[in-house]
Amino acid sequence: MASLQEISQRANVSVATASRVLNGSSHPVSSQTRAKVLSAAEALGYTPSVLAQLVRKGQRSRIIGVIVGDVSDPYFGAVARGVEEAVADDGYLTMIASGRRTTAAELDHLRSLRDHQAAGVIFASSGYENDPLTEQAQELVDSLMASGSIVLALAPRDISCSGRIAFDDRGAAFDATRYLIGLGHKEIAFVGGPGGFHTSTHRRDGFEAAVRSAGLTPNKRLTGGFEYEAGYRAAQHIALSPERPEAILAVNDDVAIGLVVGFRDTGLRVPADISVCGIHDTRPASYVGLTTVAAPLSEMGHAAGLAILNGETSGTTVLPHHLVERTTTAPSSARAAR
Amino acid sequence: MASLQEISQRANVSVATASRVLNGSSHPVSSQTRAKVLSAAEALGYTPSVLAQLVRKGQRSRIIGVIVGDVSDPYFGAVARGVEEAVADDGYLTMIASGRRTTAAELDHLRSLRDHQAAGVIFASSGYENDPLTEQAQELVDSLMASGSIVLALAPRDISCSGRIAFDDRGAAFDATRYLIGLGHKEIAFVGGPGGFHTSTHRRDGFEAAVRSAGLTPNKRLTGGFEYEAGYRAAQHIALSPERPEAILAVNDDVAIGLVVGFRDTGLRVPADISVCGIHDTRPASYVGLTTVAAPLSEMGHAAGLAILNGETSGTTVLPHHLVERTTTAPSSARAAR
DNA sequence: GCTACAAAGGAAAACGATTGCCGTCCGAGA
DNA sequence: TCTCGGACGGCAATCGTTTTCCTTTGTAGC
Numbered sequence: 001m002a003s004l005q006e007i008s009q010r011a012n013v014s015v016a017t018a019s020r021v022l023n024g025s026s027h028p029v030s031s032q033t034r035a036k037v038l039s040a041a042e043a044l045g046y047t048p049s050v051l052a053q054l055v056r057k058g059q060r061s062r063i064i065g066v067i068v069g070d071v072s073d074p075y076f077g078a079v080a081r082g083v084e085e086a087v088a089d090d091g092y093l094t095m096i097a098s099g100r101r102t103t104a105a106e107l108d109h110l111r112s113l114r115d116h117q118a119a120g121v122i123f124a125s126s127g128y129e130n131d132p133l134t135e136q137a138q139e140l141v142d143s144l145m146a147s148g149s150i151v152l153a154l155a156p157r158d159i160s161c162s163g164r165i166a167f168d169d170r171g172a173a174f175d176a177t178r179y180l181i182g183l184g185h186k187e188i189a190f191v192g193g194p195g196g197f198h199t200s201t202h203r204r205d206g207f208e209a210a211v212r213s214a215g216l217t218p219n220k221r222l223t224g225g226f227e228y229e230a231g232y233r234a235a236q237h238i239a240l241s242p243e244r245p246e247a248i249l250a251v252n253d254d255v256a257i258g259l260v261v262g263f264r265d266t267g268l269r270v271p272a273d274i275s276v277c278g279i280h281d282t283r284p285a286s287y288v289g290l291t292t293v294a295a296p297l298s299e300m301g302h303a304a305g306l307a308i309l310n311g312e313t314s315g316t317t318v319l320p321h322h323l324v325e326r327t328t329t330a331p332s333s334a335r336a337a338r
Numbered sequence: 339m340a341s342l343q344e345i346s347q348r349a350n351v352s353v354a355t356a357s358r359v360l361n362g363s364s365h366p367v368s369s370q371t372r373a374k375v376l377s378a379a380e381a382l383g384y385t386p387s388v389l390a391q392l393v394r395k396g397q398r399s400r401i402i403g404v405i406v407g408d409v410s411d412p413y414f415g416a417v418a419r420g421v422e423e424a425v426a427d428d429g430y431l432t433m434i435a436s437g438r439r440t441t442a443a444e445l446d447h448l449r450s451l452r453d454h455q456a457a458g459v460i461f462a463s464s465g466y467e468n469d470p471l472t473e474q475a476q477e478l479v480d481s482l483m484a485s486g487s488i489v490l491a492l493a494p495r496d497i498s499c500s501g502r503i504a505f506d507d508r509g510a511a512f513d514a515t516r517y518l519i520g521l522g523h524k525e526i527a528f529v530g531g532p533g534g535f536h537t538s539t540h541r542r543d544g545f546e547a548a549v550r551s552a553g554l555t556p557n558k559r560l561t562g563g564f565e566y567e568a569g570y571r572a573a574q575h576i577a578l579s580p581e582r583p584e585a586i587l588a589v590n591d592d593v594a595i596g597l598v599v600g601f602r603d604t605g606l607r608v609p610a611d612i613s614v615c616g617i618h619d620t621r622p623a624s625y626v627g628l629t630t631v632a633a634p635l636s637e638m639g640h641a642a643g644l645a646i647l648n649g650e651t652s653g654t655t656v657l658p659h660h661l662v663e664r665t666t667t668a669p670s671s672a673r674a675a676r
Numbered sequence: 677g678c679t680a681c682a683a684a685g686g687a688a689a690a691c692g693a694t695t696g697c698c699g700t701c702c703g704a705g706a
Numbered sequence: 707t708c709t710c711g712g713a714c715g716g717c718a719a720t721c722g723t724t725t726t727c728c729t730t731t732g733t734a735g736c
Contacts, residue, residue: 001485050454051454054389055387055389061454071418072419073415077408080436088443093446096436097434098422098432105426116389143339257625261625283410287595
């Protein structure tokens, strides 16, 4: 509340001197005056106006924005936690802004982050094809980068930014599918997210490639949302379908869990009757013992945080994933031996 | 990037006029000059410096900070989503800051929120007893409120702020316990969070009151963390204990789910051998069919968002909870009839 | 006793805005 | 013709800082 102005009056010095004492400067100040200023500041409870400092110095603030698709999705929680761990010790502040899966909301957040001169922006959510707002987003990203902010994408996006840190969506789906094939399953389906999202598409591509490479024909792939409910609903359909697959790869854990619970609610046994595999390995996966591909979520966040701290301004990093086998998948023979 | 200065030069008007045109003012400007300014702004790609505006006008920014304990806890996700829905249409931005369950980190976030003149701050996480940093937190909250920010607590906190919006921790635990008693259980235990947290304590109090009011003696209550793992570990102990309870109330859903999975992993049947009830009704609760008390999480967030929008500066609101019966609880007779 | 230089402090111009106050111009009313 | 008032625009102060130039003073070196 108290300004340098008031401090300087109370201490009988100029504003310049007060500034020099209170906010580090190389300009020398005698220890007497320094003491006077310090005690005045103490008495008045001085707090520098960070806003004014930013205006004057034109620097970046110590805010790092993480743009996520859904605040209650544990995927984003993991990423955000990684960012936080990387930057908290350096006094940077991670703020999570939810795009609620709409680009319009993301634009609002980008604008606000630009307005407040954020040190960095991290896109944790995937973009989607033919997004009419891409151009606007790119403009905002450009202006952010032009003014010194670092913009990183952790998921596929039609935006050129300072750098990318991700895992291999296609490869993860490919590996998971190979694993299911290795279990002896022949009829394998992919349950994807909402159409058009890049992650969905890449993962579906990986799935198809694996199925084809094994000489099988890719089974029907149903689409839905990214949430539990979408998986649950899909399970209802699949359970009733005449040509029910033996195994399913879901686009992510939430959908996979929805499938598992949905199947069980309709009387199917998982994995005896049908195997289910997810992608991400978020916390709830272990709640239901889901077999899934562990994605380096917090590692990605961590790397992104460090990149912003170090001002790294280019490059692409791909972090490794690995399969975590739990209890929702079983060899095909288990079914035959029933 | 372009400043009013540059705009005014290009349009051959004074900075004052440019300001009046570009950022609404009641002062009249002829349509000719207006057009000149507008086209200059367009050509130069003018964006007002929100920071400078804030410095000059001393107003609050359009940022609302939500301080949570753990970004991957779905409890906080629900609250944040509620806030978001309430304020997004008015152009306010919800930013989630993780206190990582330490007051020191919370203080950092509070400072940053104050520095950026946030419109409001919402405490979604509980405080704990004898927190040595309470005083500092109170000072920060006071300075925030003094400068016009609204500070709301959604969980018990030893801080006096603009208002409180919550549900009845004690009552929720009381009702859940009465429900378990109503099922015929006599040996009921409470598995609490880390010692000292107000929510833990209030819920334990509600539990004890219910048990006592039924003429039973409160069973041992084990403490742990707020997470799944704490519940899982507790389940290991309880399963091996000679005087195993018939029913358990957990401090929240995550712990309850940990208990359920933990029990099943040790061969106990839930609910046949032991009933488990949670508090919150977060998403994962439905994944495992957990019986739990539904807390008005997003409603609290929503109400808090509206309160900040409307500048409501006082009052306490308590929102209702209700029990959601699923499949982790069963009557005691089910056990006897085994 | 002179110069030279470092230390110490202040005045004032920025940064990018907003706004109170004043001057000019014009048309309307007397 | 004179006056009055409103429309319109600019000057300059202001917000809370930082930073570039001074100016003054003290001291060391010759």
